[in-house]
Every structure is written in structure tokens, then in C-alpha cells.
Amino acid sequence: MTVDYIETYADPDDAEGRVLETFANGMPYAFVVATSIDPLNLRVASDHETGTIRALLGQTLRALSGGSDEISDGFHTFGQLYDHRRALTAVLAAVAADKAGDSWRSKAHHPDDDPMFEGGYFIVGINLPTGVITYHYKLSHWDDFASVPELEHAPKWDGASPTATVDRLLELARSMAP
Numbered sequence: 001m002t003v004d005y006i007e008t009y010a011d012p013d014d015a016e017g018r019v020l021e022t023f024a025n026g027m028p029y030a031f032v033v034a035t036s037i038d039p040l041n042l043r044v045a046s047d048h049e050t051g052t053i054r055a056l057l058g059q060t061l062r063a064l065s066g067g068s069d070e071i072s073d074g075f076h077t078f079g080q081l082y083d084h085r086r087a088l089t090a091v092l093a094a095v096a097a098d099k100a101g102d103s104w105r106s107k108a109h110h111p112d113d114d115p116m117f118e119g120g121y122f123i124v125g126i127n128l129p130t131g132v133i134t135y136h137y138k139l140s141h142w143d144d145f146a147s148v149p150e151l152e153h154a155p156k157w158d159g160a161s162p163t164a165t166v167d168r169l170l171e172l173a174r175s176m177a178p
Helices: 012-024 050-066 078-100 139-145 162-175
Strands: 006-010 040-044 103-106 121-128 131-138
Touching: 078 103, 078 121, 078 131, 078 139, 121 139, 121 162, 131 139, 131 162
Parallel strands: none
Antiparallel strands: 006 040, 103 121, 121 131
């Protein structure tokens, strides 16, 4: 299958108008990919309606200026979702630390693992009956986890994927059901 596309260049202030002009000229495909910042390079190549393309374009332009925290599904931004995840992790880690000493935080990975991410991060771990779950957060959020014991370095990573983390959490939730 061949997908026709139009590549156009526009200043960020004019980008939305250029995409809508493409629709007006009969192009039935519209998906925006920002491939450079100045000038903004727009590729129109996938089937979406005008409202969707306006939303995608707006998110792309916000992301270019404000980062991924501003990208939204129309209900929540990535920034809001990460804040919620951090708050939930802090509560779960605090409860685990209080009840069984089964959580920890560290500014360093295990010596046998890769070094901590650059840019000032730490790792939080919670030892669940279904396996360990871990999350990384910016050091600016260290105090959100003040009730969680600090280790010199994290325990060795077990290789769990993000999917395994979700599976471990949901398996625990199901095991707690009456």
C-alpha cells in the first residue's frame, strides 16, 4: 500500500494553518511529526480528522516548547500522570516500610548494574510477595519518600520489564481480593 504525503515547512506560529490548508486542498491524510524545530517540518501522512490533527499539532508544539509534561490524552497530561504515579508509589513504599521494612530508596544502582541515570535521579524499590517493583524519580522528589529507608546502593536489578512490574502489582491486587 502506498501512502501519499505532503511535506511542508512552516514557522511554529503558522504550522496549524498549513496543516488545515492541506485538508482544504483535499488531502485525506493528516498526522503531524515534528522533525525539526526551526523551521518546523510537518509531515502529513496518516488518516485523522481535523479535530484530531489540531490536537496533535497543539501537543507537538507544546512539547517542543515545554517538554513532554504538557502532552495530553485530552484528560490528563504526562506531567499529571507522573505526579500521580509518584504519589501512589510514595504511599505504597511508606506502607511497605512501616509494616514490614520491605521498601527502600537509593541514589545509586547496585555496583553490578549500570550507573544511575544522568541528570539527578534516584530509585525506589518495594519488595512485594509477587516480586520487586522499582521506579526512578528526579532527586527533587527525594523528600516525597522520606519515610522510606535509604540504602547506599539499590539491590541488584532482577531484569524486570515495565510489563512485569504491572503484572506483579496486579497479581498482588488479585491475591488480596476476598
